[in-house]
Amino acid sequence: MRSSISLGRVGGVPVGLNISVVVIVVILVIGLAFGRFPIAFPGLSTAAYVLAAVVSALLFLASLLAHEVAHAIVAKRHGLEVNGITLWLLGGVAELRGEPRSPGADLKIAGVGPLTSVVLGGLFALVSWGVSVIGAPPLISGMFGYLAAVNVLLAVFNLVPAAPLDGGRVLRAFLWARWHDRLRAAVAAARAGRVFGYVLIAIGFLNLVSGLSLQGFWLALIGLFLVNAATAEEQQTQIDAALHGITVGEVMSRDPVVAHPDETVAGLVDRLVLRHHLSTYPLRDDDGRFAGLVTLGRVRRVPPDDRVITRLREIACPPSDVPTARPGDQLTELLQRMSGCTDGRAVVLDDDGHLVGLVTPTDISRTIQTVDLRAHEPYRTPRGADLAPPPPGDRTPGGPSSGGSAPGGPAPGGTVPPAGRRDAA
Structure with a gap:
């Protein structure tokens, strides 16, 4: 996922926006300014609703960015390179190079994203309570309350144990530690992601035929993305394993x-x-x-x-x-x-x-x-930590991070090989 608009660097990592992120902003602003906010806080001007919706959309994007920056920071601490962070149609992409060297590192890199979203949810909830206590207009309190709920929902959704969501990375780390076989764990997590994607597509189709067209369309889109990303991740994992050791x-x-x-x-x-x-x-x-x-x-x-x-x-x-x-x-x-x-x-x-x-x-x-x-299998399929890269200073194979969300609710993170793996939300 390439950036169309550069936002500079955060912690030395290039950050940018893909032009498709405009869709998120438009959906959020329209949905909040002409739907949620007027219903919850009637009697205000259209300008007030639009302003609150725009601020909410920008803070939502900032939340997605914080989610991905957290992945990047922890990944760098564990010796992985971070090529960049991009916000796009379905959320966020943290493009990493390298694979975690242990299940523990894999777990930390994956888990910090949802943890960051939970912390942000708590902070927004605290701000919502604080502005209501000092007597600020209910619309302001409601705006921060909405952001608190969305961040918590983002964290919960991303913890579903299905790659390429953060929960899929957590599942991979758990199975890696249990089976001592990273390849088998990665394939299992990717297949779980594909199943979950098909479930979302089915639910989205049911919503479409039930009259919930926008919600159904969005769920089907997320499900399709998950299926494609999980399938690509499984294929890339198997290719990396097959080519392991070849110069x-x-x-x-x-x-x-x-x-x-x-x-x-x-x-x-x-x-x-x-x-x-x-x-x-x-x-x-x-x-x-x-x-x-x-x-x-x-x-x-x-x-x-x-x-x-x-x-x-x-x-x-x-x-x-x-x-x-x-x-x-x-x-x-x-x-x-x-x-x-x-x-x-x-x-x-x-x-x-x-x-x-x-x-x-x-x-x-x-x-x-x-x-x-190849005769006598000179390049044995790697198992467990054998697939991990050499210590810092040596060249390392590319690998994923994850996290992110979509407007109106969280959306998945995913890996999209080849040419470096990417995680999207």
């Missing part, structure tokens, strides 16, 4: 066809594209160092008339934006970084920064299809 050097395409940064797009097309039929062309400068990556998609975006004057360096992904690895790196760690302008490609460099290979989606697909054919 980048075993997968990469060696001696890739290269081009010079100053070559024109037309020259590349005539010299290489029409002859080799490849989709990826690394650039190498006069010193033999990697200077960027050009994909066929980026070539196609150059108008035909401009190809004779456009240099490859002008359309290439710069080296700083291209995922890189060493031949001895773990493939599972690289997979979490293969996103962005390279369209799922990565380059492999030696210790001197010279290009020695490429990793493309075709290489990954071929490896997945043949991994079970």
Whole structure:
């Protein structure tokens, strides 16, 4: 989930809004200003209801952000990297890189989100009581009371033991500790999430046919998201387990066809594209160092008339934006970084920064299809803590966090692989 609007950084973590978050604000403002507040506190002006609704919506988003920041802080304390936090249509996304090294760490990272929501619920309830005691208008007290209830409801919903909700992470931690098998625990939690998603879809459909169209639609949407996220999480878990122990050097395409940064797009097309039929062309400068990556998609975006004057360096992904690895790196760690302008490609460099290979989606697909054919199972499926990353300082595979909520009630958190795992609410 990409941010459309940057909100800066919180604790060094980039925070942003996806444009879809506007839907949350619109639904909340309309529902509160023209529904809940006028019914509960009649006799006030429309402007008063709208103002209270806008403030409630903004504080609700702030609550979601606090929920995700709590996940991020605890994750960083346990050695995981946090790529960013994004608020979107169904709540919040905390994008983490790394896996907890123990069931206890997994439990802490998952549980702090709902705990934060409960604490916020208590604070809003205290504020609601306080403003009523000092004689403030009932609408103000009711506004904070609503936020208190929503935060508690968010915490309760997220504790349902079904991945990718926070409760699914808690279930995974419990089963991991009980079975000493993280893979089995993760798959069980993901399957529980899929079942719960189907239940929500069924309830949403019943609400739709019963005339509760908006509530039914929202439940069905959340259920569909849960089913898709849980299914993707299970598949990603099994892929990570299958690829565990395989290095980048075993997968990469060696001696890739290269081009010079100053070559024109037309020259590349005539010299290489029409002859080799490849989709990826690394650039190498006069010193033999990697200077960027050009994909066929980026070539196609150059108008035909401009190809004779456009240099490859002008359309290439710069080296700083291209995922890189060493031949001895773990493939599972690289997979979490293969996103962005390279369209799922990565380059492999030696210790001197010279290009020695490429990793493309075709290489990954071929490896997945043949991994079970390896003789004598040289890469045993990991169990328990074997799947956890090495100590801080080493490269670690990507992994999820969770939490969040949806307007009018909580919505799920989830992981959406590949290219790093994300948890949404």
